[in-house]
Amino acid sequence: MLGNFSYKNATKLYFGEDSLKFLNEELPKYGKNVVLIYGGGSIKKNGIYEAVIEILKQNGKKVAEDAGVMPNPTIEKVREGVKIAKAHKADLLLAVGGGSCCDYAKVISASVHCDEDPWEKYFLRNEKTIEKIVPVGCVLTMAGTGSEMNAGAVITNRETHQKLGHGFGEEAVPRFSILNPRFTMSLPKWQMVAGIYDIFCHICEQYFSGEDDNVSDDLAEALMKSVVRNSLVAVENPEDYVARSNIMWAATWALNTLISRGKKTDWMVHKLGHAVSAYTDATHGMTLAAVSLPYYKIILPYGLHKFKQFAINVWGVNPAGKSDTEIANEGLTKMEKWMKQIGVALHTSELGVTEDMIEGLADATFVIDGGYKRLTRDEVLKVFRESL
Ligand code: NZQ
Ligand code: ZN
Numbered sequence: 001m002l003g004n005f006s007y008k009n010a011t012k013l014y015f016g017e018d019s020l021k022f023l024n025e026e027l028p029k030y031g032k033n034v035v036l037i038y039g040g041g042s043i044k045k046n047g048i049y050e051a052v053i054e055i056l057k058q059n060g061k062k063v064a065e066d067a068g069v070m071p072n073p074t075i076e077k078v079r080e081g082v083k084i085a086k087a088h089k090a091d092l093l094l095a096v097g098g099g100s101c102c103d104y105a106k107v108i109s110a111s112v113h114c115d116e117d118p119w120e121k122y123f124l125r126n127e128k129t130i131e132k133i134v135p136v137g138c139v140l141t142m143a144g145t146g147s148e149m150n151a152g153a154v155i156t157n158r159e160t161h162q163k164l165g166h167g168f169g170e171e172a173v174p175r176f177s178i179l180n181p182r183f184t185m186s187l188p189k190w191q192m193v194a195g196i197y198d199i200f201c202h203i204c205e206q207y208f209s210g211e212d213d214n215v216s217d218d219l220a221e222a223l224m225k226s227v228v229r230n231s232l233v234a235v236e237n238p239e240d241y242v243a244r245s246n247i248m249w250a251a252t253w254a255l256n257t258l259i260s261r262g263k264k265t266d267w268m269v270h271k272l273g274h275a276v277s278a279y280t281d282a283t284h285g286m287t288l289a290a291v292s293l294p295y296y297k298i299i300l301p302y303g304l305h306k307f308k309q310f311a312i313n314v315w316g317v318n319p320a321g322k323s324d325t326e327i328a329n330e331g332l333t334k335m336e337k338w339m340k341q342i343g344v345a346l347h348t349s350e351l352g353v354t355e356d357m358i359e360g361l362a363d364a365t366f367v368i369d370g371g372y373k374r375l376t377r378d379e380v381l382k383v384f385r386e387s388l
Pocket of ligand 1: 039046071072097100146147150154185186188195198255270
């Protein structure tokens, strides 16, 4: 059964090899002043920067650049970005990059006309988005977060070792996102794989919760199978357009709120992973990969029916003659094998975590309800010890 829900997604998507040209359709809808938001320079190496600048010029836009958005964007950078957008009287924030640029743009969007500090207001006090925002558009260069079609943004405070997410109002969701799978092909393999695991994990976070038979979980299983199948092709041949395009589209649907409709969700793997990033600045998807299995082993007995269903429906485990626990564990074993095949980090030590950080990591972990079991502090410590 599905619970009651509402569903709206306001982002217009343009998908495919020719999708950048649709920027010409979107730009005239906004005023003259555009802030072009991008990261550490990959878009200058792969030609996306020139292509976007050319279209902005053709459309008569006055462009200010806000470059250097880092992976795991920091609140200090956000505060600088707010100043740039204010000084330029921004009519549109155009994020060109991965989830970090897109998340960052949403926070700027909701902070330009706000007198309060965004960290305090949105991330610590979790308050509603102010009414007057600056619209966001996105040209996505990395598949993973789903930020291109959702309201979420995750920001790091390096001083306090906190990495926190906030769901902004629907106004701050990108008005449009351009998804060209070819743009993702210049990603280093490590980043591609981190993105792939992030997608898989988003689906798991929404799947491993609740008891009921529902279409959201059926969709989740189909998406998981697609991600696994296409990931194996992409790892073998990163230039495979079919695989890269399927991965990019699956990423969007994995986290645009569709598969969480009418059901409970977990998100504890993300909370554990964010603690790792807050300490080490490690790549998001890899932090999730390193903590997932120790976490799932703890909650498996409490969500046995779902782990059994996962093993059979997603991993093709043959249930004949096996106990439910054996079936469920075999599913996790197959998942681990796949993780090794694609080459994700299975240990936080690969990401810079050391034993002396474990208590601090537990302190930085925001424990939430929603999954099959609320973790105790000892269990959080166990996940971090076992993932080391
Ligand atoms: O900075 P540049 O030079 O662009 O390089 C980036 C960065 O180093 C590079 N890259 C991106 N596209 C590329 C490319 N390099 C070559 N060719 C390309 N086409 O990849 C690196 C990682 O980019 P980033 O944007 O940080 O990655 P991702 O998309 O994984 O975003 C991660 C951020 O999103 C948050 C994460 O916590 C993290 O801060 N998340 C946002 C979510 C959301 N909005 O719903 C949910 C997620 O769970 C996640 O928490
Ligand atoms: Zn994620």
